[in-house]
Amino acid sequence: MHQDFEHIVIGAGISGLGMAHRAVKRGVSTLVLEGEDRVGGCMNSRTFPGCGDFWIEAGSHTCFNSYGHLLDTLRDLELLERLTAKRKLSYQLWHDNERRSIVSSLHPWDLIRSLPRLFTGTKAGKGVAEFFGAGLGRRNYRDLFGPAFRAVVCQEVDDFPADLLFRRKPRRKEIMRSFTFPGGLSDVPQAIACREALEVRTGQRASRVVREGDGYQVLTAAGDLFKSRYLSLAVPPDAAAVLLPEELEELRDLVGGIGIAAIETLVVCVPAAALKHLPALAGLIAVDDAFYSMVSRDYLPDRRYRGFAFHFRPRVLDADAQMDCICRVLGVAPERIAGLCRVSNRLPALRAGHPDLVRKVDALLADGRLAVTGNWFFGVSIEDCLTRSHQECERLFPG
Ligand SMILES: Cc1cc2nc3c(=O)[nH]c(=O)nc-3n(C[C@H](O)[C@H](O)[C@H](O)COP(=O)(O)OP(=O)(O)OC[C@H]3O[C@@H](n4cnc5c(N)ncnc54)[C@H](O)[C@@H]3O)c2cc1C
Incomplete structure (x- = not known):
């Protein structure tokens, strides 16, 4: 042809x-x-056989009002009126097999001592650990910010370029701060x-x-x-x-x-009734665990289901052990999982x-x-x- x-x-x-x-x-x-x-x-918004139109993001989940080129594209496509607000929820830590608040791992004095370096230091040529370790405090980096940054980029982050982790972009104030769409991204x-x-x-x-x-x-x-x-x-x-x-x-x-960072993503859909014990949350940042993060779909509540994407480190757990891990974190029996899919995500390292x-x-x-x-x-x-x-x-x- x-x-x-x-x-x-x-x-x-x-x-x-x-x-x-x-x-x-x-x-x-x-x-x-x-x-x-x-x-x-x-x-990659995924639906599941037997779970109707309920979707969960297997990859990216959030867009912000600082995404100017995206907003221009959405305007061209007449999609701006379909922006769907995300309910504001907090992330928690998953540490030593339990959920903990973010502040529980913060070392305030380290932060206060280090913070001036965050604003006076230069990011160019530095890795995330070098720049943010100095600017947020080494212990804060080890216990909180390192795991949080790993969760953001779904990979080891110490040598990730500090200047590319968060680029400052102007916000469009007339647009909601973070958003998704009725059918997901x-x-x-x-x-x-x-x-x-x-x-x-x-x-x-x-x-x-x-x-x-x-x-x-x-x-x-x-x-x-x-x-x-x-x-x-x-x-x-x-x-x-x-x-x-x-x-x-x-x-x-x-x-x-x-380099390429492989991420073994497991997306699970669970009947809401089986998870009454689990408060609504944005997701979990794992500290030294087999997964980098879990991102929940609680930002767009659904009467029937709740959804979670677990982003696992590659080649640490086999498929059964990943499921055991998910059930332990969610506090749910495996037979209550109503939908499941595995996705191989890849990001540049x-x-x-x-x-x-x-x-x-x-x-x-x-x-x-x-x-x-x-x-x-x-x-x-x-x-x-x-x-x-x-x-x-x-x-x-x-x-
Ligand atoms: C788990 C996860 C969560 C994320 N969360 C967010 C978020 O909340 N907000 C955010 O802004 N960003 C987020 N990101 C990052 C963002 O989603 C990605 O960086 C972005 O979507 C990548 O787009 P891309 O087109 O560059 O690459 P890709 O999405 O990787 O697309 C490349 C395409 O090329 C195709 N392809 C490859 N080889 C060939 C070939 N030989 N011939 C034809 N086709 C080929 C692939 O099949 C693929 O469709 C997240 C990423 C991941 C993995």
């Missing part, structure tokens, strides 16, 4: 769909190729993919990209061949390293050197000094017709992805 397009995007996560949405707005006909049978990547990628001007093909895993004259050839695992004048890679760094054309050897090496690597990547992307976007440029949040896609779209299709 030969098919020619002006622009092909590989990967239909929010980075790829954000890129495609912008390109189409500029009048560039665009095809998106996605390897899985659904769009959204880490934006998957409503967003699905709405972009449904745009009439955009063609999205799922179940099309790209296996090779070859430069051909001024454009690109994309071969898929199914043996299909697509051609385009412009190409955007919007896949995790290990996949991008494989797909980058062979002659971009230095770029392939740089991108291939970025960024390291201190990563912005220097990004600068090198950008210098090597001198070829004006190839864009690379994803959650490994400005940070891993949805807005970081869209910021990169916006920047790359400007470069490829200026004006």
Whole structure:
């Protein structure tokens, strides 16, 4: 099959769909190729057989009014009126097999002594442990903030770049502070993919990209061949390293050197009646346990069910032991679990000094017709992805 397009995007996560949405707005006909049978990547709201329309987020769960590029996209898609407020709930700690309050692990004097360094120190080039350990107090970092930051990025965090953990973004005060959608965050990628001007093909895993004259050839695992004048890679760094054309050897090496953190996510749906003993909570931050965090769906209460996503460290517990752990944490018998799904999440394992690597990547992307976007440029949040896609779209299709 030969098919020619002006622009092909590989990967239909929010980075790829954000890129495609912008390109189409500029009048560039665009095809998106996605390897899985659904769009959204880490934006993954799951339902369960027999549990009606009740959904739980297996990946990202919250968007904020500081997500300016996302809000612009939602405006284009007429989705702003569907923003759904999240009930304000607190996280708790899971420590030594019990739930504890956040303040129970705070060392106030350490905090007071260290805090000036948080505001005077520079983050550039430093890992999270070095910067926040100094600015919040070593004991606070060990007992509270380290586990909390690990929960945010679902991976070991000590050497994660301090400047990419939380990027300050201006808030849009007229919009609710944090939000989701009636069908969960998957409503967003699905709405972009449904745009009439955009063609999205799922179940099309790209296996090779070859430069051909001024454009690109994309071969898929199914043996299909697509051609385009412009190409955007919007896949995790290990996949991008494989797909980058062979002659971009230095770029392939740089991108291939970025690590990947695997997360074994288990999502469970439990009848609300079986959990009367468990107060509504935003989630749990695990301290030295087999899981990084548990994120609950209590922010959008449902009469019938409650939902929880447990994000486990890879290869620590087998499937049965993970279920035992979940039942112990929730205080529920295994037979009360009404729905269950396992998801392999993956996030880039960024390291201190990563912005220097990004600068090198950008210098090597001198070829004006190839864009690379994803959650490994400005940070891993949805807005970081869209910021990169916006920047790359400007470069490829200026004006
Ligand atoms: C558990 C978890 C919780 C999170 N919580 C939040 C949150 O609350 N708020 C927030 O802002 N962010 C959150 N994030 C981060 C955010 O969701 C992700 O960083 C972001 O969605 C990544 O989007 P992406 O498009 O860059 O990558 P992905 O979502 O990974 O998408 C990449 C896509 O490329 C496809 N692909 C890969 N290889 C190929 C190939 N060869 N051919 C075709 N397709 C291919 C994949 O199937 C996938 O669909 C969370 C992430 C996780 C894992």
